[in-house]
Amino acid sequence: MELVEESPYRFRIDQRDPMRVPGVVFASRALLPDIAGDRSLEQVANVATLPGIVEASYAMPDVHWGYGFPIGGVAATDVGADGVVSPGGVGFDISCGVRLLTADLDRTALPALLTGLMDGLDHAIPRGMSKGAVWQLDGRAQLDEVMRGGSRYAVERGHGVERDLYRCEDYGAVTDADPGQVSERAVQRGQGQVGSLGSGNHFLEVQAVDEVYDEPVATAFGLRAGQVCVMIHSGSRGLGHQICTDHVRVMERSMTRYGIEIPDRQLACSPVSSPEGRAYLGAMAAAANYARANRQLLTEATRRVFEQVAGSGLDLVYDVSHNLAKIETHGYDGTQRRLCVHRKGATRALPPGHPDLPADLIEVGQPVLIPGSMGTASYVLTGAAGGPAFASTCHGAGRVRSRKQATRAVHGQDVRSQLEARNIAVRGASRRGLAEEMPEAYKDVSAVVESAERAGLCRPVARLLPLGVVKG
């Protein structure tokens, strides 16, 4: 795999058969995947073979190996030119994403409150594999409402306030969800998980704004230095996982019918406008709404704890997904085209002036929420005008060691006491979970964010530091 340096933060994989477009990796030289021991660049090249792909197969600075597509990948296909949609381009955790909430508290008030808050959250936040949820749904009919209405339905039912919807991607729900394309098995798995964190890299953190880089934008987002925040990172749990599994299987079988040849079965795909493509997009949208409702219910549980322990409310800064495909209009080849933009481990980053932004954010751009690895900083960014990858940027630190490698590397060292030694409170994390998520298993999120900024993908707004973490 040969990389051509186009500029200090942009490398190209030249197009050669059967690639339809080049690959482009946005990263500093230091952050580039190790070509010898990592197959993610090969995956970037594989994605470039997809029917209808336009411009390039893009990789963000946090790129690493994933199912078919790399995590940290962005690929747009032209809907009007038989462009495809691929479940592997979204990932198993459909609409995994992040929301950030601000408290009416300064970090100076926290030492006296942190233990109470963390104990309250420990009790209030269901987490881990299939271990309960905040919301007990009343049968499939109500789950269908969640899949159709997302956060909007949750708020309608009293789980949140109207303002939450203005600060959620798609005003809390996408409109094209089709619960009829969600299997009974997916429903069974998702039924009891609305309002649950999950495990792996999912977390709820109490954080503080450590540094503000752009005062006017931070103010528009509702952020100030020293402010206490809560970040929630979760997705669509077993429901999204099962939807991905189901539709990959269907698409694998339909490939020959559409004459699609791909170098890796994990890139299974169908034309966006085909029955299989539309079925997947309808089910994917249902999972996207489910994930927003999930984060909304986790928000409500967190609010109850903050109200009771600290007498503080929590305002939503934003909720944005980093695993999703969306039909969007972008200028390409001199005209406006409808493109299916796959973002897998990549965050939508709308620039200032974009019509899809809520009125109070249109001048400053979309809040982009970047969770760091456990115990490290997280970032708030905003979209950059003229960004080079369909209004997308990175999504986090990006793994450099597999879960297995990380577990081996811990060698009995106590990740929990290392966090506590740095005054970060930990609740509910399994020893193994902590080992898999140790910061050494990830790239340096600060370097990732710096590369994304230098590549012109986004602009930095604020850095957040963790005070307490709740994990599965």
Next chain:
DNA sequence: ATGTGC
């Protein structure tokens, strides 16, 4: 990521 695993 995930009723970690065909």
